Amino acid sequence: xxxxxxxxxxxxxxxxxxxxxxxxxxxxxxxxxxxxxxxxxxxxxxxxxxxxxxxxxxxxxxxxxxxxxxxxxxxxxxxxxxxxxxxxxxxxxxxxxxxxxxxxxxxxxxxxxxxxxxxxxxxxxxxxxxxxxxxxxxxxxxxxxxxxxxxxxxxxxxxxxxxxxxxxxxxxxxxxxxxxxxxxxxxxxxxxxxxxxxxxxxxxxxxxxxxxxxxxxxxxxxxxxxxxxxxxxxxxxxxxxxxxxxxxxxxxxxxxxxxxxxxxxxxxxxxxxxxxxxxxxxxxxxxxxxxxxxxxxxxxxxxxxxxxxxxxxxxxxxxxxxxxxxxxxxxxxxxxxxxxxxxxxxxxxxxxxxxxxxxxxxxxxxxxxxxxxxxxxxxxxxxxxxxxxxxxxxxxxxxxxxxxx
Amino acid sequence: xxxxxxxxxxxxxxxxxxxxxxxxxxxxxxxxxxxxxxxxxxxxxxxxxxxxxxxxxxxxxxxxxxxxxxxxxxxxxxxxxxxxxxxxxxxxxxxxxxxxxxxxxxxxxxxxxxxxxxxxxxxxxxxxxxxxxxxxxxxx
Numbered sequence: 001x002x003x004x005x006x007x008x009x010x011x012x013x014x015x016x017x018x019x020x021x022x023x024x025x026x027x028x029x030x031x032x033x034x035x036x037x038x039x040x041x042x043x044x045x046x047x048x049x050x051x052x053x054x055x056x057x058x059x060x061x062x063x064x065x066x067x068x069x070x071x072x073x074x075x076x077x078x079x080x081x082x083x084x085x086x087x088x089x090x091x092x093x094x095x096x097x098x099x100x101x102x103x104x105x106x107x108x109x110x111x112x113x114x115x116x117x118x119x120x121x122x123x124x125x126x127x128x129x130x131x132x133x134x135x136x137x138x139x140x141x142x143x144x145x146x147x148x149x150x151x152x153x154x155x156x157x158x159x160x161x162x163x164x165x166x167x168x169x170x171x172x173x174x175x176x177x178x179x180x181x182x183x184x185x186x187x188x189x190x191x192x193x194x195x196x197x198x199x200x201x202x203x204x205x206x207x208x209x210x211x212x213x214x215x216x217x218x219x220x221x222x223x224x225x226x227x228x229x230x231x232x233x234x235x236x237x238x239x240x241x242x243x244x245x246x247x248x249x250x251x252x253x254x255x256x257x258x259x260x261x262x263x264x265x266x267x268x269x270x271x272x273x274x275x276x277x278x279x280x281x282x283x284x285x286x287x288x289x290x291x292x293x294x295x296x297x298x299x300x301x302x303x304x305x306x307x308x309x310x311x312x313x314x315x316x317x318x319x320x321x322x323x324x325x326x327x328x329x330x331x332x333x334x335x336x337x338x339x340x341x342x343x344x345x346x347x348x349x350x351x352x353x354x355x356x357x358x359x360x361x362x363x364x365x366x367x368x369x370x371x372x373x374x375x376x377x378x379x380x381x382x383x384x385x386x387x388x389x390x391x392x393x394x395x396x397x398x399x400x401x402x403x404x405x
Numbered sequence: 406x407x408x409x410x411x412x413x414x415x416x417x418x419x420x421x422x423x424x425x426x427x428x429x430x431x432x433x434x435x436x437x438x439x440x441x442x443x444x445x446x447x448x449x450x451x452x453x454x455x456x457x458x459x460x461x462x463x464x465x466x467x468x469x470x471x472x473x474x475x476x477x478x479x480x481x482x483x484x485x486x487x488x489x490x491x492x493x494x495x496x497x498x499x500x501x502x503x504x505x506x507x508x509x510x511x512x513x514x515x516x517x518x519x520x521x522x523x524x525x526x527x528x529x530x531x532x533x534x535x536x537x538x539x540x541x542x543x544x545x
Binding site: 020344345346348349360361362375376404405 | 429456457459481482
C-alpha cells in the first residue's frame with residue numbers, strides 16, 4: 001500500500017493556512033500535532049447528539065456518552081496492548097500522569113534514604129514531579145547520564161541500581177535527541193533488582209507501536225495532543241498490581257464508593273484515579289484520532305516519517321557550521337540543532353516569517369542543554385502530514401537565514 | 406527630544422523598509438552595533454531570563470537621570486534592546502513614568518513582546534519601569 005500523503009493532508013484543514021503570506025510548514029508536531037477533521041467532527045457530534053455527564057445519570061444521553069467514553073478506554077487498551085481496562089487511567093496529559101505516579105506511588109512506597117533513577121535526557125515533566133516527592137520524603141534523585149551521541153548506557157544503569165533504588169524514570173523517545181531508548185532492556189535490568197519503571201511515552205506513542213505487556217512496563221504515560229487528538233487528555237497505563245496498592249491522587253466525585261464525614265471508601269480501578277468530571281469530549285474525540293492512526297497504520301506513518309528524517313538529516317548536514325544534537329542509530333523524527341554564529345531565537349524568528357513553525361529554546365529539557373553546554377537550540381519534528389517538499393523549502397529558508405548573519 | 410519624539414523618529418526610520426527582511430536585517434545591524442556590556446555586568450543580578458533568549462539590563466542614576474545599558478545573547482533581541490535604550494536611556498524617572506512604550510507595536514514587532522515568546526524583552530520593559538518607580542522615590 002502506498003502512502004497517500006495528499007489524502008492525509010486533506011484531513012488537516014489548518015495545513016492550508018498561510019502565515020505571513022507563505023504556506024504554513026508545520027514542523028512542530030513534537031510540541032503538539034495538528035488535529036484532523038475526524039477529531040473535530042467527533043467533538044461536534046458528541047455535543048450535537050449525545051452529551052451528558054458520564055457514569056452518573058440514569059438517562060439516555062448520559063448512557064450514550066458513558067458508552068462512547070468507555071469505548072475509547074477499550075481502544076486505548078488495545079492500542080498499547082494492556083491486559084485490562086482497569087489499567088487505563090485518563091488524565092489531562094503526560095505531565096499529570098507522571099505527577100499522579102510520583103505522588104501516589106511515592107506516598108505509598110518511598111521512604112527516607114530511597115533513590116529514584118532519572119535519566120539526564122528527560123523532559124522537565126519527568127524530573128520535577130520526582131523532585132517534589134523526593135523533597136517531601138527525603139528521597140535522592142540519581143542522575144543517569146547519557147552519552148554525547150544521545151544514547152543511554154545500560155551498564156551505567158546497572159551500576160546506579162542499588163537496594164535503595166525504588167523507581168527508574170525514563171523516556172521512551174527523547175523530545176530533544178530523538179533517541180529511542182531500549183526500554184525493554186532497561187525494564188528487564190530494573191526488574192532483576194525488583195525496581196519498577198515509569199516510561200514517559202509522550203514522544204513515542206505517535207510514532208511507535210507500543211506493547212506495554214511485551215515491554216513489561218510498570219507505568220507508561222502519554223498525551224493525546226501529540227497524537228492528533230485534542231488537548232487536555234492523557235493516559236496513564238499502570239500495572240494493576242501497583243494501581244491497586246496506590247492511594248488516590250485526588251479526591252472528589254467519580255472516585256468514591258461511599259462517603260460519610262467519618263469515612264470514605266474508594267471506587268475500584270480505573271475510577272479510583274479519575275476524580276471529578278473528566279474531559280468527556282476530549283477523551284471521546286481522542287478515540288477518533290486513534291481510529292485514524294489505526295486506519296493508516298502506525299508502521300506506515302513511522303516509515304514515512306523515517307524517510308523524512310533521513311532526507312532532512314542529510315540535507316542539514318550539508319550546511320556549514322550546523323551541529324545536530326542526538327544522532328543515536330534508528331532515532332525518531334526530531335532534529336535538534338544549532339548553526340554556529342546564529343542564535344536559536346533569531347533563527348526561529350526569521351523562519352517563522354517564512355511560514356515555518358518550529359521549536360526553539362531549551363525545549364523543556366534544561367539538563368540536555370547543560371549536557372551540551374548550550375542555552376538552547378532549534379528543533380524540527382515531523383508528523384504524518386509532512387513532506388519532502390516542505391523539507392526542501394525549509395532548508396532553502398535556513399540557508400537564507402544564515403546569510404543574514 | 407522627548408520620549409514621544411524619539412519613538413516617532415524610529416517609526417519613521419522603519420517606514421522606509423519595504424519588506425520584513427529589510428526590517429529584520431536592520432535590527433540585526435543594530436544588534437551587532439550595540440556596544441557590548443562589560444562581562445562583569447553580565448551577572449545574575451542584571452539578568453532577565455527568558456526561555457528563548459537572555460537579556461541583561463543595567464541602570465545607573467546620574468544627575469537625576471537614569472542611564473540604561475543592556476544586551477542580549479540573541480541578535481534580533483539585541484537590536485530591539487538597542488532601540489529601547491535609545492528611547493529610555495538618559496531620561497528622568499518621571500519622564501519614563503509619564504510615557505508609554507508603543508513604538509515596538511507601531512513597527513509591527515509586537516510579537517516580540519508577547520509573554521509566550523519568553524525572550525526577556527517584555528520583562529525588560531517592565532524592569533525599566535520598576536527602575537523608574539524606584540528612582541523616582543529616591544529623587545522625590
